[in-house]
Amino acid sequence: MDTATTVIAELAALVNARMAAWTGGSLATLAGRKGLRDDPGEALTGHLERHREVISAWLKDSGEPHLLRWLRRRNQFVQLDAAAIAELDALARQAREGALAALGEGVGLRAAIAEVAATLRAGLAAFVRTQLGPEPREVRCSEYTPGLQLEVLGLGVAELTAPVLDVGCGPAAALVQWLRSAGLTAEGIDREAPASATLADWLQFDYGVERWGAVLSHLGFSLHLLHHHLAGRAAAFVHAEVYMQILRSLRVGGVFAYAPGLPFLERMLPRSHYACTRVELAHPALRAAQSDTGLSLGHATQVRRLA
Template sequence: MISNPALGLWRRIRRRIAGTGLSLDTVADAQAQLTAIEADLPAYLWAYREVLGPWLAEAAAAGDLADQLVRWLHRHNQFLYATAQTRAELAQVYAQAMADTAELLAEARALAEIEAGLPHLFAEHHQRLALALKVAFGARLRDTVQAEYSPGLQLAMLGLDRVETPVLDVGCGATGALVAHLRAAGIEAMGLDRDAQAPGTVMGDWLVQDFGRSVWGTVTSHLGFSLHFLHHHLSGHDLAYDYARAYRRILASLKVGGRFAYAPALPFVEAVLGDGYRVESRSLGSYGGSLPVESSTVVTRLA
């Protein structure tokens, strides 16, 4: 069982990751403001060093901290995809920082030694972190504009005046607004999102998700799955192939007569679906921006 001092430190670190208002550029460049140390942190480490030292040396929380960082990345750029290898490498960066801190606590003979050692430790940690992020994401490590939309707007943009049940919202967002709206209306619905937190939603990765076969009456994704697919397709990124396979799995998960409604449209895929599907696309008027997102599509499974 985690001790109270260790739990307090763990929460401090999580808040530091989640609460930062810094940009991705700042993190990638390991700029000086990242290494700022809370005024009371050295004294906290010194007071509880006998408990915190062994906990930090164990580094059991490193994986959770890496996941927390990935969620922070998603909030700044929804198109960043952290593979299992990337998550493991980020966890190793946090494990190294925790081990270094444990060593500092073990060797310190006075509070002043912790106060002197922490700035160097923080600087080294953030340099390793910046390098890991640059290797994983390269030039894509930049902020993008993103937002959640009202359920009514999502349904209107998707061209859905009715839905067949059950409904799956792919990329429902942390709040699962559309799912909550449908469930409040008595419609069987659930959501899938990598950051899902709300009732009726599950946390998952749409690139590896088993959507089932012939189970869904309606699958929706407003500026979610297809937007990411389009982004990686136009960028020439290898992830586009993974999206193509996931797209086929979603279609296979539809009941006969079921529909996959999404925005933006994916004409480069829709043109080769074959006779087993009916494709209905429409223009929505220009949003502006760098991606052609002013369209939506409803794909109906016919057989």
């Protein structure tokens, strides 16, 4: 790793730590703007002081900070239209220009960066309140082992027919890599996909027709569809249209396996073309929790194309 890359990697770690501090660790605290600090601290200020030229050059060439990615990592269900994304980009641009101006000054770096942070924080707080309400929730993505994902979906490797598509494969694409190591042709899509998968929004991806032997999505696509359905949002209809695109992308005999299940959609599928199999929770601890609480913790579904 070269010197410039190391400097920027250390900068990212320091900035992430400070953002966690001045947002109070949650979107709700950020939106409330209570008891938050804008001071960049000794470590970040010292790093900026020591590497002014390298960091300034990187800011000029790197484009806008990834505020959209940051927000999605805090709430995976956030849906932004073009105007909202433009507003978020404007906040990022203002912060970048402010940081460049602060680095170009000879003195007072700590106070100047604190002012940039305060302006960005206030703008982000207003944006979050507008988009997610006064008490926004943290709804983070998690990554699970390939074995657990297939267990929840009720599938074994021997039951999968290539090619396989993982919808919402995550930044590690662990299931994709695992399937490839088992000898299957597998692909993954995600808006934070690694180089080994495809960087794509699952609402925009071209699934094709009669292309896939299996499409998998563990706590991904169907979770978002269910969330928007229960909230009564128009995004549910968009997801439902893509759901049908995915089914049309299956080869005859192919399966779309996902968790949680979507019984309100599944009951409307033509039985002459699709067979639905409900997969109950397999893990003993989850079954016990469901029995003890009386709550339905959901299930997975396998939709197999018949014709």
